[in-house]
Amino acid sequence: MxxxxxxxxxxxxxxxxxxxxxxxxxxxxxxxxxxxxxxxxxxxxxxxxxxxxxxxxxxxxxxxxxxxxxxxxxxxxxxxxxxxxxxxxxxxxxxxxxxxxxxxxxxxxxxxxxxxxxxxxxxxxxxxxxxxxxxxxxxxxxxxxxxxxxxxxxxxxxxxxxxxxxxxxxxxxxxxxxxxxxxxxxxxAAAPVPPPDAALPARLRRRLQDYILAHLDQPLSLAGLASLAGLSTHRLLPAFRCSFGLTPLQYVIAQRLQLACRLLADTGQDITAIALACGFSSHSHLTSAFRQRYGITPRQFRTAARAAPPD
CATH class of the missing domain: 2.60.120.280 (Regulatory protein AraC)
Known part of the structure; x- marks a missing residue:
């Protein structure tokens, strides 16, 4: 071509x-x-x-x-x-x-x-x-x-x-x-390639988890997470999946959506502000990810959460 x-x-x-x-x-x-x-x-x-x-x-x-x-x-x-x-x-x-x-x-x-x-x-x-x-x-x-x-x-x-x-x-x-x-x-490959190493040590798993949760409102990259763990990006991806059961992308999205759920249910912030606080680029970005994961929009979730009787 x-x-x-x-x-x-x-x-x-x-x-x-x-x-x-x-x-x-x-x-x-x-x-x-x-x-x-x-x-x-x-x-x-x-x-x-x-x-x-x-x-x-x-x-x-x-x-x-x-x-x-x-x-x-x-x-x-x-x-x-x-x-x-x-x-x-x-x-x-x-x-x-x-x-x-x-x-x-x-x-x-x-x-x-x-x-x-x-x-x-x-x-x-x-x-x-x-x-x-x-x-x-x-x-x-x-x-x-x-x-x-x-x-x-x-x-x-x-x-x-x-x-x-x-x-x-x-x-x-x-x-x-x-x-x-x-x-x-x-x-x-012309010659067999050995399989990658297994899971991350517990201390590295905690370090990555704590860092991601503390920086959900900021841009996160594979290279930055790899540097934090002291690994190459090539080594991090399979080790992360083995440790968390998700890729870094899937894990970050899951944590951002969980934070969005808490803010929607427990605060009066408008949805655009919540989207930015959770690391999404816009109201529509959050809505798209939210609907894909939960099948409803953030507004529908907030309405249902407020209508639910207290525990």
Missing amino acids: SGPLSDFPAGARAAGEAALGRLARQQRLRRRELASTTLPFAGGEFALASEDITEPSAWEIADDRHTLIVHLDGHMRRLRTCIDGGAVCRAPAQVGEVWLVPAGARYAASAEGGRIAYAEVRLRDDWLGGLAGADAPQRLRPLMKQADPLLHGLIGRLIPLAGQDDDLAGLLRDSLAQVLGLHLLREY
Whole structure:
């Protein structure tokens, strides 16, 4: 597919590498990009793009990051792909199929069809190594036209986050990226990856719990919680789930909603003020999360709580 994240004109590879200090190149020939959106995260970048390939189109990728390409929509009459000079795949992409270009490998493709939409995820090798608990580079197997419903579903969850900048969206984005990375390691690593360590020690569990409860009205991030625990974000996510039975995102939302319930029932604060005091970005943000969890709005909850007879 194409490269919405970085484009270099033909012949500029040496200059680009010298300027950027890295081996990275993407070149699109006869390109007609309709739209693109980029979402950075700790381990790399996620891009969503649409293009018109009614004219013959070609792509090349050579990057020191792992590149995952997921076809999301649109018809192709033909598609020819090759990774590192290996076997050539001559079959159009179907919705949900993925291509995986390992770090350092060369990808070349040519296609023709209509309007298409696709996603690209680029993952730094050191970040993927951290997920695996290893300092050495993580080798992944190249993939072409691979059906993977989980990867397709994760991309679908990432897409709406491109327009959100609140801390809950950030926690969800980082969590989804880690799940995606762990899935790649489990299913497509060239060598087996050992399972992560188990639960947090009791003192770290209490430290995280106390900190979250004391800062529900402030932005919380996976990186900040990991720093508090003295762990990498890669180690924190599975350990947190093992200790609390929830991801950090799920736990933070649950605690914020519990605080909102207490304030709705026991105070006369307006709902917007309660939303902000609980760490939600707005009245509507709280209402959406509240309805999703409890099936009613905050106003309906307050009315019912006030109508209930005292214990």
